[in-house]
Amino acid sequence: MSLEQFKDRNVTQNYKFIPVDKPPVAPLDKFKQALKRTFKGELFVGLWVVFREMVRFNIHTVQYPKEKLPISPRYRAVHKLYRLLESGYERCIGCGLCEKICIANCIRMDTRYDENQRKEVTEYTINLGRCIFCGYCAEVCPELAIVHGGRYENASEQRAHFVLRDDILTPLDFLKEGKQEEFPGFGAVSPNADERIKKTPLAY
Amino acid sequence: MTMTEFVISTIVKILVVLGIFSALAGFGTYLERKVLAFMQRRLGPMHVGPYGLLQVLADGIKLFTKEDIVPQNSIRPIFMIAPVIGAATAFIALAAVPLFPEFEIFGITVHPIISDVNVGVLFVLGVMASGLYAPLLAGMASANKWGLLGAARTVIQLLSYEVVTGLSIMAPLMMVGSLSLIDINNYQSGGIGDWIVWSQPVAFVLFLIAGFAETNRTPFDLLEHEAEIVSGYATEYSGMRWGMFFIGEYTNMITMAFLASIIFLGGFNDLGFIPGGLAIVLKVSFLFFFFLWTRAAWPHIRPDQLMWLCWKVLLPLAVINVVITGLVLMI
DSSP states (O other): OOHHHHHOOOOOOOOOOOOOOOOOOSHHHHHHHHHHHHHSOHHHHHHHHHHHHHHHTOOOOOOTTTOOOOOOTTOOOSEEEOBOTTTOOBSOOOOOHHHHHOTTOOEEEEEEEOTTSOEEEEEEEEOTTTOOOOOHHHHHOTTSOEEEOSOOOOOOSOGGGSOOHHHHBOOHHHHHTTOOOOOOSTTSOOTTHHHHOOOOOOOO | OOHHHHHHHHHHHHHHHHHHHHHHHHHHHHHHHHHHHHHTTOOOSOSSSGGGTTHHHHHHHHHHHSOOOOOTTSOHHHHHHHHHHHHHHHHHHGGGOOOSOOEEETTEEEOOOSOOOTTHHHHHHHHHHHTTHHHHHHHHHTTOHHHHHHHHHHHHHHHHHHHHHHHHHHHHHHHHOOOOHHHHHHHTTTOGGGOHHHHOHHHHHHHHHHHHHHTTOGGGOOTTOHHHHTTGGGTTOOHHHHHHHHHHHHHHHHHHHHHHHHHTSOTTSOBTTBOHHHHHHHHHHHHHHHHHHHHHHOOOOOHHHHHHIIIIIIHHHHHHHHHHHHHHHHO
């Protein structure tokens, strides 16, 4: 589907106008209408429709705590912090972009230089009480270190549980079992990213 | 039968009827929620007990343990007694309804009717009609505008439809020549062909419509129409007092179903190979299901349409029906 199709504003809408009769005024017409409606059997159509649905037993209820609907990979729920697959180090390089771009001001991080003069993140918290789940942090992260996960059940007894680094960082044993899946959703590079790369125009 | 035997058997019958029918009224709420849910592609109560069967129990515990709130400006004694009237009249009406054919147990012949009044129909309808005092008093005593509106609607609705009920069963009563429900039942003892519904179809439809209105069921569910008047007369009620209104309502539904099946659908006569006791249970269950079915299918009507229907359509029809029946009986 090309873009031109969407730019065309001269679309003919296929509206179908249903003729609605004017309400009767004369007493005889009113009487006729009442009589027609009485014997037309529309009420029985209604009865039949609901009975049919009962017999078909095509139930749409999702019994929520026991059953859950799948959510899209682009869903923006509680964040995750990822580790590097080979070394198990944190991906986060402490650049602070997420903290800077966060429009709800809910990310706080502390960093220091470690013995190799690399940035190390000492503290990382996201105040989920303030977070509006806009996804800017995941989008701006250059390392795909912070992403949005699919955990949307956030009930807790204490506000302090929302949310410390340890809760969202991939556990090491989890990583070793190869369960950290590469993130296809919000902020991730698209599958065809390589094709879309263009050379920086340097002509001017 | 000696006096003592009579007193004891009557008390036993009263206790059995009270127990079974208050349980049935509770179970009716469960059935209603399930049937409505299935018709709307939902599951209904599922969590309490297997398939939500214990939901009634949970609701009962909740209603019993809730705080009994009496609003500040309400008229306290009337506010407190109104729901009792609702439940009591519903059960009193059952006193003159023959529930089953006679049967023998431990060598004693049991007449499953608490009191065989010879004006049974009049008694049942009269007591059910006096049940209108429950919503009326409740709405007027609860110092609430919605309650007052609900009470006003109760009066217009129940009084109007009482007329239709009376007139519609007039024609069958003229054919039978007795007001006793047992006589009416025995009149139709010759199989399906003898059912009064075949000779009086108009009366049957009118009686059903009026029954819906009197038991405050959906097409005429205006007394507590949430979208318009919050909860009508029951707005200020909570806990068991609120629950009593609904026990009354569901008992009334069952009574109506019994009346319709005894007067029009052959009552508890044997139906082919089906014994009479089972036959009437089937009929009553179907009519009860019909109450729920219409609730899922049909919309409410407006109060003015309600009055229009009653006085301009149903009442003339009922009168014409009575006249024609009279003419036919005379010839």
